[in-house]
Amino acid sequence: MPAILDTTLREGELYRRFQPELRARIAEALAEVGVDRIELTVDYPPRTTERDVRIVLDVLRSYDVEVVIHGRALRRDIEAAAKYDVDGVGVYIATTEIHRRFKLGGISLEEAVKRLEEALEIAKAQGFSYRRATVEDASRYYFGEEGGLEALAEIVNELGEAGATVVSVPDTCGSLTPPQAGDFIRRLKQACRVPLSAHFHNDYGHASANTVEAALAGAEELQVTVLGIGDRNGIADLYEVAAPLIDVHGVALKLKREKLRDLYSEFSKLTGIRIPFRHPLSLEAQTIRAGVHQSMAINAPEGYVPAGKIANDFDRVFFEATTYLSKRLIQRVVRSELSEAELREISSEIARLAETRGGELSSREVSEALRARGYEVDESTLSRLLKPQKAYILLNLDPRFPVREKIPEILSWSEVDGVDEVYGDADLVVVARLVDDVVERIKRLFGRAILRVRTLIAD
Numbered sequence: 033m034p035a036i037l038d039t040t041l042r043e044g045e046l047y048r049r050f051q052p053e054l055r056a057r058i059a060e061a062l063a064e065v066g067v068d069r070i071e072l073t074v075d076y077p078p079r080t081t082e083r084d085v086r087i088v089l090d091v092l093r094s095y096d097v098e099v100v101i102h103g104r105a106l107r108r109d110i111e112a113a114a115k116y117d118v119d120g121v122g123v124y125i126a127t128t129e130i131h132r133r134f135k136l137g138g139i140s141l142e143e144a145v146k147r148l149e150e151a152l153e154i155a156k157a158q159g160f161s162y163r164r165a166t167v168e169d170a171s172r173y174y175f176g177e178e179g180g181l182e183a184l185a186e187i188v189n190e191l192g193e194a195g196a197t198v199v200s201v202p203d204t205c206g207s208l209t210p211p212q213a214g215d216f217i218r219r220l221k222q223a224c225r226v227p228l229s230a231h232f233h234n235d236y237g238h239a240s241a242n243t244v245e246a247a248l249a250g251a252e253e254l255q256v257t258v259l260g261i262g263d264r265n266g267i268a269d270l271y272e273v274a275a276p277l278i279d280v281h282g283v284a285l286k287l288k289r290e291k292l293r294d295l296y297s298e299f300s301k302l303t304g305i306r307i308p309f310r311h312p313l314s315l316e317a318q319t320i321r322a323g324v325h326q327s328m329a330i331n332a333p334e335g336y337v338p339a340g341k342i343a344n345d346f347d348r349v350f351f352e353a354t355t356y357l358s359k360r361l362i363q364r365v366v367r368s369e370l371s372e373a374e375l376r377e378i379s380s381e382i383a384r385l386a387e388t389r390g391g392e393l394s395s396r397e398v399s400e401a402l403r404a405r406g407y408e409v410d411e412s413t414l415s416r417l418l419k420p421q422k423a424y425i426l427l428n429l430d431p432r433f434p435v436r437e438k439i440p441e442i443l444s445w446s447e448v449d450g451v452d453e454v455y456g457d458a459d460l461v462v463v464a465r466l467v468d469d470v471v472e473r474i475k476r477l478f479g480r481a482i483l484r485v486r487t488l489i490a491d
Contacts (some may be wrong), residue, residue, distance in 0.1 A: 033284045034247045034277075035068035037229070038270060040257040041088065042071040042102045047261040052087045054302060058258075059088045063095035064154035065295050066287035067270075069162075069253075071122065071216050074103035074112045085116060085489050100162060105151035110158060119446040120162025123151040123199070127187060128169040144265070145187055149194035156195040163198075164253075165191040170201035171208050173215045181216075185223035187302060192226030198253055203242065206235025206264075213242035217249035229253035234265050240272035247277055258299050259307065271296060271313055279340030293345045301443045301450055315465075319350045319419045323379075326351050330417070350419035353393040354381040361417060365398075367408040371443070378405065394421050394489075401411060420465035422490040425474060433481035441477065445470065458486075 075082045098119040103109030105123040113121045127144045154165045173184035188199045230246035232239040260269035275285040293416045309316040328335045335348045359375035395418045449465040464470045
């Protein structure tokens with residue numbers, strides 16, 4: 033069973049720095065999901081501080097999760113990590129010629145390996161049970177670095193003898209394809225006596241798939257972040273690695289599969305980093321647009337959405353009322369039985385209406401169109417089937433009201449995607465999907481403190 037090492041609070045912070053309290057909550061959420069290891073950056077004052085580390089360690093003490101501190105292959109970084117009661121340390125240096133020449137001042141290969149070995153010996157002497165050596169830019173050996181994979185395997189084995197409990201062999205420049213990633217790990221496994229850790233960058237969009245292939249090839253540790261955030265365009269995404277390994281390949285992992293959706297939702301709300309449309313957990317991934325797909329998915333959504341996602345991620349699928357709207361959906365929301373001819377006529381009319389209004393209709397517009405023709409509409413079914421509209425709810429509030437005390441409650445609502453305090457024409461902006469009377473709930477929450485409320489509908 034491969035271990036999941038989440039490095040959102042190390043690699044991920046190369047994309048965005050988080051405030052200490054937010055780092056603590058992210059760490060806690062990751063531990064609640066059940067990742068095996070959480071990685072932090074060693075404190076580099078003033079860039080990062082001891083408080084940045086300790087506030088996270090404090091919230092993790094009650095969880096069954098290993099904490100790893102990442103630093104350079106230098107004595108001072110390892111000794112800085114040793115100040116904390118953590119399970120392990122990860123040390124790194126590059127051994128390829130391009131990195132040694134242009135980043136490390138022209139040191140020799142032997143010197144680079146020696147630095148890693150000395151760092152491991154120090155880490156072992158400090159009592160760390162987990163000791164990871166990272167051979168930065170390791171995939172370049174696959175592409176012909178002098179000595180090829182045989183040379184890399186020799187380095188890995190030497191590091192194992194020096195005290196490494198696991199060796200990371202990153203695809204630092206993100207060049208491997210999924211078949212190559214599997215081959216890379218498989219061949220190293222045959223030649224190496226020490227467990228391997230997979231860390232793939234996403235320069236060609238292959239990081240998550242590469243990590244899945246690495247797991248199937250025998251990698252013992254998989255490095256991921258939430259939403260794949262990291263340097264450049266990131267590394268492997270936690271969900272995109274864990275979900276297919278569990279759902280498709282039947283790989284046993286420690287983490288709680290059913291909690292991943294909640295983790296991503298909370299992370300997005302707290303950090304303001306939106307889940308992109310192409311991500312498997314986005315609202316778009318939950319939405320079916322093609323009419324022929326809608327016709328089937330009304331009764332059997334697993335025909336288009338994987339069963340594992342329906343069971344763990346989405347309690348339902350949504351449909352869009354576009355020019356492709358299925359006549360079967362119309363029949364579902366109209367309270368009378370219609371002939372095929374009537375359904376075709378109505379669906380064509382709604383398609384034309386959608387075309388004139390930007391390509392998509394809201395549930396209110398569909399309802400009005402049907403009622404205008406004399407049909408009784410099942411409003412609750414219609415609103416449940418159609419994708420909810422996104423809205424920006426702008427609030428002007430009494431300045432004496434303790435606004436920040438209410439924000440955590442709003443963020444806990446499933447239909448709310450984010451909350452921002454702003455200055456200017458509004459005091460608070462709530463980004464939400466218009467379901468379950470969310471505007472009325474906000475009005476009740478703030479009560480008489482509301483001076484003005486406006487709702488802007490997004491396209």
